[in-house]
Amino acid sequence: MERKKELTLQVARYRFHWRVVSSLRLPAYAGSTLRGVFGRALKELACLINVPDCRGCTLLAACAYPPLFEPQNAARPAGAQKGSIPALSSYAIETPFSESSQYRPGDVYSFDMVLMTPAAVKQLPLITAAWQRAFSEGVGKGDGRAILEGVELLAPDGPPITLYSPEKKQIFRHEVDLSIPRFSNPTDITLHLETPLRIEQRGKLIRERDISPGIFLRHLIRRVSFHVCAQQAEAYSLAEIHQLNVLADSVSEGERCLVWADWSRYSSRQNQKMTLGGFVGSWQLLQVAPPLLPFIYLGQWLHVGKESAFGLGKYRCLL
Numbered sequence: 001m002e003r004k005k006e007l008t009l010q011v012a013r014y015r016f017h018w019r020v021v022s023s024l025r026l027p028a029y030a031g032s033t034l035r036g037v038f039g040r041a042l043k044e045l046a047c048l049i050n051v052p053d054c055r056g057c058t059l060l061a062a063c064a065y066p067p068l069f070e071p072q073n074a075a076r077p078a079g080a081q082k083g084s085i086p087a088l089s090s091y092a093i094e095t096p097f098s099e100s101s102q103y104r105p106g107d108v109y110s111f112d113m114v115l116m117t118p119a120a121v122k123q124l125p126l127i128t129a130a131w132q133r134a135f136s137e138g139v140g141k142g143d144g145r146a147i148l149e150g151v152e153l154l155a156p157d158g159p160p161i162t163l164y165s166p167e168k169k170q171i172f173r174h175e176v177d178l179s180i181p182r183f184s185n186p187t188d189i190t191l192h193l194e195t196p197l198r199i200e201q202r203g204k205l206i207r208e209r210d211i212s213p214g215i216f217l218r219h220l221i222r223r224v225s226f227h228v229c230a231q232q233a234e235a236y237s238l239a240e241i242h243q244l245n246v247l248a249d250s251v252s253e254g255e256r257c258l259v260w261a262d263w264s265r266y267s268s269r270q271n272q273k274m275t276l277g278g279f280v281g282s283w284q285l286l287q288v289a290p291p292l293l294p295f296i297y298l299g300q301w302l303h304v305g306k307e308s309a310f311g312l313g314k315y316r317c318l319l
Helices: 031-046 065-069 118-122 124-137 213-231 238-249 290-302
Strands: 008-010 012-022 024-026 091-094 101-103 108-115 145-153 161-164 177-179 187-197 252-267 272-288
Touching: 008 213, 012 124, 031 065, 031 091, 031 124, 065 118, 108 124, 118 124, 124 145, 187 252, 187 290, 213 238, 213 290, 238 290, 272 290
Parallel strands: none
Antiparallel strands: 008 177, 012 108, 012 145, 024 101, 091 108, 145 161, 187 272, 252 272
16 A cells, blocks of 8 residues: 655644743643633634624634634535534644643743644634733633743754744744655554543543554544545545554554553533543554554644543654
8 A cells, every 4th residue: 555645734833932920820731721711812812793602603604713723613615514524623732741830930831732724824823812812811720921932833853943032023934834754664663642542432431451553543544534634635545544444453562551640620611620531651563554654653743532632642753
């Protein structure tokens, strides 16, 4: 199974640097906290008529908020049938999965954000403005505030590229076409799962002792192929996806060092605290076939599993 043409994807990882001006207290994993304040600020900036629910809004097709934050409510392309096109995640907020942190005035706080669709990349100036609004209004316990010191594009190879600085308060134009390497030989790969990975099979959450390379890779193939085909419609046919799934089931594993990690967040919509568990650690996949390697490579940006907008399902590997 050979790739017919060179594949590129418009996806990019950005790093936001902040200078804390009033004490900032964040939970052990801040992805949910940051997503909440980002969503509120984004809607305040993008919504022209201040409606509580996007569904049924007369300006839905012209609004930047739903495609970025509520893709399930975004306007659909003309002629598209419900369910024919999945609602793709447009971003992931990436923060370290560690102990709760407190930042004092003068400290620097940084986090990453992956933009996963061309539409999201084009909205980087609006996204940056929404983050500035969020941190000016207050984030975390005690409403800590911070000012934006810089935005960088984290290129796959080479040093970060500065796109925004306090001296020039605008986002520089930049290219984000991510080229997918060509792979010719089966390869042993060690995955480093940095944030909890949550994968469901038949409605049940899979534990770290039950996950298999085939299940992991099938979920990764599904997620990555949706994103690739949204940008290059004929990149993969259904027959090719079937062949990839067969290859996924043939992958074996080496050393497995996975542990379960519970993570709690407060849902303002459900008005309750929720515990979202997943597994982290390292996992070796043996002799992975070359057609599967581009999916593993792209998954380092696109994540895998549930709650990826919070930054869950992030991993890294060397390819």
